[in-house]
Amino acid sequence: MELLESISSVIWSNVFVYLCLGAGLYFSLRSRFVQLRQVPEMVRLMLKGERSPSGVSSFQALSISLAGRVGTGNIAGVATAIAFGGPGALFWMWVMAFLGASTSFVECTLGQIYKVRDPLTGEYRGGPAYYLSRAYRHTRAAPALKVYGMVFAIVTVIAMGTLLPGVQSNSMAVAMNNAWQIPTWAVGAGLIIVLAFIIIGGVKRIANFASVVVPFMAVLYIIAALVAVFVNADAIPGVISTIISSAFGADAAFGAIIGSAVLWGVKRGIYSNESGQGSGPHAAAAAEVSHPAKQGLVQSFAVYIDTLFVCSATGFLILSTGAYRVFEGESADGAVMADPGVLDAGVEVGPTYSQAAFDTVFTGAGASFIAISLLFFCLTTLIAYYYMAETNLRYVLGTAAKKAVAGTTLGGIATRVLQAAALAAAFIGCVSTAQEAWLAGDIGVGLMAWLNIVGILLLQGPAFKALRDYERQKKQGLDPLFDPVAVRIVGADLWETRDPDTGMERVSGAAAPK
Template sequence: MSDVISWLSGHIQGTPFIILCLGAGLYFTARTLLLQVTNIPDMLRQIVKGEKSESGVSSFQSLMISLAGRVGTGNIAGVATAIAFGGPGAVFWMWAMAFLGSATSFIECTLGQIYKERDRDTGEYRGGPAFYIEKAYKHTAAKGFSVVYAIVFAIVTVLAMSFFLPGVQANGISVSAFGAWGLPQWISTVVVLALLLLIVIGGVKRIATFAGLVVPVMAVIYILAAIVVLFVNADQIVPVFSGIFSSAFGLDAVYGAIWGLAVSWGVKRGLYSNEAGQGTGPHSAAAAEVSHPAKQGFVQAFAVYVDTLFVCSATAFMILSTGMYRVYTDAVEDPSQILTKGPGNVADSVPVGPGFAQAGFDTVLPGVGPSFIALALFFFAFTTIVAYYYMAETNLTYLMRWVPNHSVRRALVWALRVLMVIAVLVGGLSTGTGTAWALGDIGVGAMAWLNILAILVLQVPALKALKDYRRQKREGKDPQFDPRPLQIRNAEFWEERTDSRAGEGRTGVPALD
């Protein structure tokens, strides 16, 4: 079974997948006229000035839910794995994936906002790829195909978010906790399960509140710690950057033979970390209360920068500046395949993963490294599991639109929670990480294939929204969205909102706080 999972993972995230991710990012960068640079002021402004309502969370809270899903084990263990199997050059390709992926994230998250709707049971905003895949062509002859495609995406996402991916995060927590404090893996797993159930039962508002409190604090502390490590090793800053860029293109004598692996692992772990194009971001984007879909698209585009350019880079510099890494000639942790070791000469007993970062931080504050990284990994991974649940429930909600009985719908939600509990138990108690990561790659890859192909077809409404936003900004207005003049059909929520604002008393859209 392990061999089958590895084979499937390798084929789903093979060369065509890498071309798809980078190609889509380049294409959307051109179509949006380099928005990841030109619209940075709009990104920052919306994070600060976002609205909220009884049905929707603020742009900041939506960003935190998104970052809770993006910032996880991939930001520590994923970066270490990319360096171990792709060399320092993999970091450059993670950066490239983030820069190009920012435009991709804008497209998918703006679509998530355009086609969002209210949950009939809770009144909360719901949206995501399944919703916009179905609605974008609802008025055409392709309606039947789009519904089937949307259902397939929703099913894949429910399985990925509730079973394939949580195990990776739970395993990262239990393994790092065992390494740092010697805790049996079952103890950390039980703690994760108890906290998870406490939060997810409270719904999206509790998830948003929790993410808004925890994510900014943990990210800032982690980045500051990495800056301290880099400052102590200031003489390594130039060699680190030189090594990253030279090995990224095969110019380094040592890493020249594996530069293709640098591209592959950089893109794969970059996507696993920042999730641009994977289809996860639109779920939290749709939960936000905004006056124009492009506003939340900008916020989610910035989330990619926070995840990869800040947090992943922090881990990379912590590892590379201290020299605590090994590089293998193949994607197998085999002593006979070690290509080279960093100047820090990390001990052979330190496995690929969080141990690299723990060893690196330990060179600055001896005895503190393992505990600090384990604690950071706990918060990163736990908030990611919480975000996974939210996305799994959102897609289950989409599938349950064909289930008329409320009691049955509630039973299905609890079945989803049980499935996630099983996934956390299996991942948290597992002693090996290879299968867990392979399952995670299958989940990420399958979602990304389905979503990127979809948004390449459905991009026009998002591009129209961007053009409309820029036009209103040039006219000195606070952009408000009405899909009808733009000939965007089936965006019922926004039609009702526009009519409500015009009617000054008609129901349908809550007043903004």
């Protein structure tokens, strides 16, 4: 445990916090705040239905992305941010979401530009490992970037396949045990059965499942939280005042932990909305669109959905009902700095805060509602994690994935091993302590984000070329089509084979159907 804590503290240093905020601010300025200017376009594109035999629709890709974003971070993550960073941590989550939306645009547009076709399934694959190795392969930096991409891919397979699943399954198991007294091992057993059925079906089954479950549960959760907040409407002005004042150390009770507010706001902000982590580009690359910037804009809006809507609903719910405690020293072992008195003694930091908050309004139903919400949120997140781990496994194997071994392909064997590891990690998370699960998850998120943010700062150029090209064509009244040669982007091989009239992939000599 001490080793994990030491590793996590090194990764999540102040330098990393400033890197995340600084990168988001830089991308916002360079894009002329694309996350504000293009909100109407984001919404329009989100509902557009281009798809092909190789790629899912923008909405399905958004759903895969949201499946990874909307999870325990929106419920248990907000609770831990408030517990260890004070109410001001919610403000810094908002800041991270606003700035991170521009970071998400850059990384997800790059993911679309440099996507490839899976040699085993024919489906689109992409992500940081792919754009790191392809964007500047015509330069002297190519060998170093290829190694960098391989490092990211290996880290992501480990993080998404073994480190991060435990956070989701642990919160789900704790919530279900608290609500219905189901043993955590039983939750784990049931989880791996359902999870195995879905992930073995491939990206199309994952997309179909996520596109139905994620929007429904997110809307239902937000509505229920808003109802609870409305019942406590008289407390909202005070909640907003506390959030703002404690975010800048002006609140007498929380002034001493302003550094913790920033740290936990950024940490849980990235964990929740995943901007800069490098996970969003994997889902973005799976989409069938006529221009990479389209999916970049859609994925930017996903950050808003996650943090400004779902996380804010949780934050206001917890704070307006008083179902929280704030601890000194960023640990539940520290002295209690604030306790409105709603929580029972000994309540563990995490989903139980939200369960107690709902119970103040929906007496007796709060624990069950959060347990059901986490069941679906965490399940979809685990599915998205597996998809990203598998995508990077494909990258690591490369063309060797087709190599025959013992009557099957190397890629097939490796995929089965990864599936087994992901299922085992999900089960272990159910029976682990929350502290162990979150420490492992923070290490996985931090390593991926470090590598990806540095990477996109180096490779940002093609994303902004794509944005300028997209906005130029829109001004001309066109439905933008992407031609990488025309905008001098090298390495986007898949796009160079597209139908020039539709921007869609060719199938048997014709453009793919919409």
